[in-house]
Amino acid sequence: MSGRITLAEIAAEAGVSLATISKVLNGRSDVAATTRARVEEHLNRHGYTRRSTQQHAELIELVFHELESSWSMQVVEGVEDVAAAAGMSVVLTVSGNRHSPAPDWIEGVLRRRPAGVVLVFSDISAPHREKLRTRGIPFAIVDPAGDPSPDVPSVGSANWAGGLAATRHLIDLGHRRIAAITGPEDMMCSLARVDGYRSAMNAAGLPIDEAWIRYGDFHPGGGEARARELLALPDPPTAIFAGSDLQALGTISAARDAGLSVPSDLSVVGYDDIALARWMSPQLTTVHQPLRRMGEEATRLVLRMAQGAEPDTLRMDLATHLVVRGSTSAPPA
Amino acid sequence: MSGRITLAEIAAEAGVSLATISKVLNGRSDVAATTRARVEEHLNRHGYTRRSTQQHAELIELVFHELESSWSMQVVEGVEDVAAAAGMSVVLTVSGNRHSPAPDWIEGVLRRRPAGVVLVFSDISAPHREKLRTRGIPFAIVDPAGDPSPDVPSVGSANWAGGLAATRHLIDLGHRRIAAITGPEDMMCSLARVDGYRSAMNAAGLPIDEAWIRYGDFHPGGGEARARELLALPDPPTAIFAGSDLQALGTISAARDAGLSVPSDLSVVGYDDIALARWMSPQLTTVHQPLRRMGEEATRLVLRMAQGAEPDTLRMDLATHLVVRGSTSAPPA
Numbered sequence: 001m002s003g004r005i006t007l008a009e010i011a012a013e014a015g016v017s018l019a020t021i022s023k024v025l026n027g028r029s030d031v032a033a034t035t036r037a038r039v040e041e042h043l044n045r046h047g048y049t050r051r052s053t054q055q056h057a058e059l060i061e062l063v064f065h066e067l068e069s070s071w072s073m074q075v076v077e078g079v080e081d082v083a084a085a086a087g088m089s090v091v092l093t094v095s096g097n098r099h100s101p102a103p104d105w106i107e108g109v110l111r112r113r114p115a116g117v118v119l120v121f122s123d124i125s126a127p128h129r130e131k132l133r134t135r136g137i138p139f140a141i142v143d144p145a146g147d148p149s150p151d152v153p154s155v156g157s158a159n160w161a162g163g164l165a166a167t168r169h170l171i172d173l174g175h176r177r178i179a180a181i182t183g184p185e186d187m188m189c190s191l192a193r194v195d196g197y198r199s200a201m202n203a204a205g206l207p208i209d210e211a212w213i214r215y216g217d218f219h220p221g222g223g224e225a226r227a228r229e230l231l232a233l234p235d236p237p238t239a240i241f242a243g244s245d246l247q248a249l250g251t252i253s254a255a256r257d258a259g260l261s262v263p264s265d266l267s268v269v270g271y272d273d274i275a276l277a278r279w280m281s282p283q284l285t286t287v288h289q290p291l292r293r294m295g296e297e298a299t300r301l302v303l304r305m306a307q308g309a310e311p312d313t314l315r316m317d318l319a320t321h322l323v324v325r326g327s328t329s330a331p332p333a
Numbered sequence: 334m335s336g337r338i339t340l341a342e343i344a345a346e347a348g349v350s351l352a353t354i355s356k357v358l359n360g361r362s363d364v365a366a367t368t369r370a371r372v373e374e375h376l377n378r379h380g381y382t383r384r385s386t387q388q389h390a391e392l393i394e395l396v397f398h399e400l401e402s403s404w405s406m407q408v409v410e411g412v413e414d415v416a417a418a419a420g421m422s423v424v425l426t427v428s429g430n431r432h433s434p435a436p437d438w439i440e441g442v443l444r445r446r447p448a449g450v451v452l453v454f455s456d457i458s459a460p461h462r463e464k465l466r467t468r469g470i471p472f473a474i475v476d477p478a479g480d481p482s483p484d485v486p487s488v489g490s491a492n493w494a495g496g497l498a499a500t501r502h503l504i505d506l507g508h509r510r511i512a513a514i515t516g517p518e519d520m521m522c523s524l525a526r527v528d529g530y531r532s533a534m535n536a537a538g539l540p541i542d543e544a545w546i547r548y549g550d551f552h553p554g555g556g557e558a559r560a561r562e563l564l565a566l567p568d569p570p571t572a573i574f575a576g577s578d579l580q581a582l583g584t585i586s587a588a589r590d591a592g593l594s595v596p597s598d599l600s601v602v603g604y605d606d607i608a609l610a611r612w613m614s615p616q617l618t619t620v621h622q623p624l625r626r627m628g629e630e631a632t633r634l635v636l637r638m639a640q641g642a643e644p645d646t647l648r649m650d651l652a653t654h655l656v657v658r659g660s661t662s663a664p665p666a
Contacts, residue, residue: 058441059424073406080427089441091392092425094413108391108422220612249612256614279553279582281589281614 005046014042025050025135027110043134050136056306059114060299063093063101065121071245071272071291075120075142078295086303088115106131116302118142118295124152138305140298143189153305155298155316159189162287162320163196163241166269169285169322170239171204174330175267179212179237181226181247190215190243193271197241212237216247223247227254231266238266238331245270245277245286248327252280263329273323282326290318338379347375358383358468360443376467383469389639392447393632396426396434398454404578404605404624408453408475411628419636421448439464449635451475451628457485471638473631476522486638488631488649492522495620495653496529496574499602502618502655503572504537507663508600512545512570514559514580523548523576526604530574545570549580556580560587564599571599571664578603578610578619581660585613596662606656615659623651 011018016035023031024039031039042048060083064072076092083090091112095101101119106128109117117132117139124132124139129152132139141154163180170178180197183190194213201208211233216222223242230237231254242248248270255266262268262282270277270286277284297318301311344351349368356364357372364372375381393416397405409425416423424445428434434452439461442450450465450472457465457472462485465472474487496513503511513530516523527546534541544566549555556575563570564587575581581603588599595601595615603610603619610617630651634644 058444062425076425077427080425084427089445090425092395092409092413092423094410094417112390112392112422220609246609246612249609252614253612276553276579276582276609279579279586281585 005048007048010039010042010046010048014038025110026113027107029107040131040134044130048134050134056115056137057113058088059091059112060088060302061091061093061109061112061114061117063095063105063117063119065101066094071274071289072120074275074291075295078292078297079118079299082296082299082303088303101128109137110135113137115306116140116299118298118302120295138302140301140305142294142298151314153301153311153314155294155301155318156189157289157294157318158320159192160196160199162271162289162322163193164200165196165320165322166241166271166287167197167200168204169324169328170241170267170269171200171206173239173267173328175237175239176206176331177209177212177235177237178206178239178241179214179230180241180243181214181216181223181230181251182243183216183218185215193241193243216243218244218246220246220250220253223250224254225250227251228257231255231258231260239268239328240266241269241271243271245272245274245284247271248284248286249280252282252327263327265332267328267331269322269328277323278325280327285325285328286323287320288323289320293318338381340381343372343375343379343381347371358443359446360440362440373464373467377463381467383467389448389470390446391421392424392445393421393635394424394426394442394445394447394450396428396438396450396452398434399427404607404622405453407608407624408628411625412451412632415629415632415636421636434461442470443468446470448639449473449632451631451635453628471635473634473638475627475631484647486634486644486647488627488634488651489522490622490627490651491653492525493529493532495604495622495655496526497533498529498653498655499574499604499620500530500533501537502657502661503574503600503602504533504539506572506600506661508570508572509539509664510542510545510568510570511539511572511574512547512563513574513576514547514549514556514563514584515576516549516551518548526574526576549576551577551579553579553583553586556583557587558583560584561590564588564591564593572601572661573599574602574604576604578605578607578617580604581617581619582613585660596660598665600661600664602655602661610656611658613660618658618661619656620653621656622653626651 007021011021021039024036062079080090095105120142143156180194182194214226216226240251242251248268251268252262255262260266270284273286273288277286340354344354353364354372357369395412413423428438453475476489513527515527547559549559573584575584581601584601585595588595593599603617606619606621610619
């Protein structure tokens, strides 16, 4: 293509051999750090992108910051299914925190030369993004933790609408004192769910005591601790929107310890609809998040980009819907 | 080494070029099936094993036949941890059934040239085993489904002792009519657990009605269906050893539908101790199976073999122990 810079030109400009450029592109460790940095800088300055798709391994990289959540398996299944149908294998890495993978993660990816990268609950730093771009390795994010940069392809779900639906259901049952436990305060999905809760309360003309809103960690222990605080309030809530199914389990445990029965004394709504939600006692009323489909869509997006297609849209939010089961009822008289 | 056949000799004997042999060893698809079969046969006949470990990618292959069980994540975490500490990434494949991976799985493995393979709940066919052996790719199995060949390295847990401990606990509480739901009849772990149950009953001098022993599928739905049958017996059991935590959830659901309270009307013991077991209502009494450690040990074994070590022992069974929580109590008076 006219105007497109060649690797030979970049090598001449950076004062290194073509072999060195190739080593840097492939994540090899036998290049001095300063040389590597200089080469990366020249690659970035010219907006170089490796073109040939034949050079990629038949691999999709899938990066989690933790696996322990019950819902991660559903995302893995979705990614696995779409990858397998495309003849790809999945490399699973647990790395970093919920904001980004650990710094050394990227070198392994460059060495393996995958067809694409799917990150779950992690954003991707600008240097990592540049490194993937120059190697022509597309990536997408499933349900980002914070505000993903607007130019990063991502697949999420309708968190605000989910929070709204959960709270409306409780209002419709007759609840007035409704509390919300959401995830960590620095995660966009936490904020969106609690904003949905606020809007439902406001729309119904119900006042919100700020003591009713608590930030948890999406785990059972966090749900239990926050629910214990809520149930110890002078005028405790009759219903709790628990923000995740695991926090709902912790909430039910706290209720049991306080001698309360779910749902007759306390209604509880979860979020996620993990596979076990319908096997809980009581069966969990929850907001269904299409976790498996989110993994599928992110993988499809990455595979299309690997074949040279531009994504139709950079952000896709899949619909959520409320599943009413046994953990909600009218408030105690 | 003297006496060791070279690839050049095998090539001459099989009447193919060295390049063809190399393609077959690396799982490349551009070799006729008949040629491939002839080369494999010559490699096997001479017990050829590729020596150089430098030729392997920094990958561990992890193969599941299904991911949906809640316990699979724990195995994945164990494998991931040990692999990451050794600088390896994990390729996750969901393939085949609980007896062996799908036939086409092996070609991808040969192309990727991993340092080793960990199979979960799958045995490995003789032709697959030969292919891995000739390429010098070691493998180990986590918790095999059937009778694993005695020469296949595997890591399991003390299933018989677990079944014994679960049943003894129920006997000690005063139960006499104790039923057992185990996994599929063609899985060694199912048989071992139910044999532990039989031995505990026999040792206590308690008769076993054969109608009390049911084979499930290790999933909630199977547990629910089998428990429903047990509770419909003319003289129903007062306690059920449910064979897995998921089946225990199904059993509790069946009890609830029958108007029975757990544990006051029916005691239930699970098996596995999945992360959510302590968050169930009631909290689940269960046999702890060290799933994460089983994944870790199998991976360590494979990594040691990849470095040329012979395994100290081909079969390792990690200990299980009973965790008493809230789903068991004395039988109703």
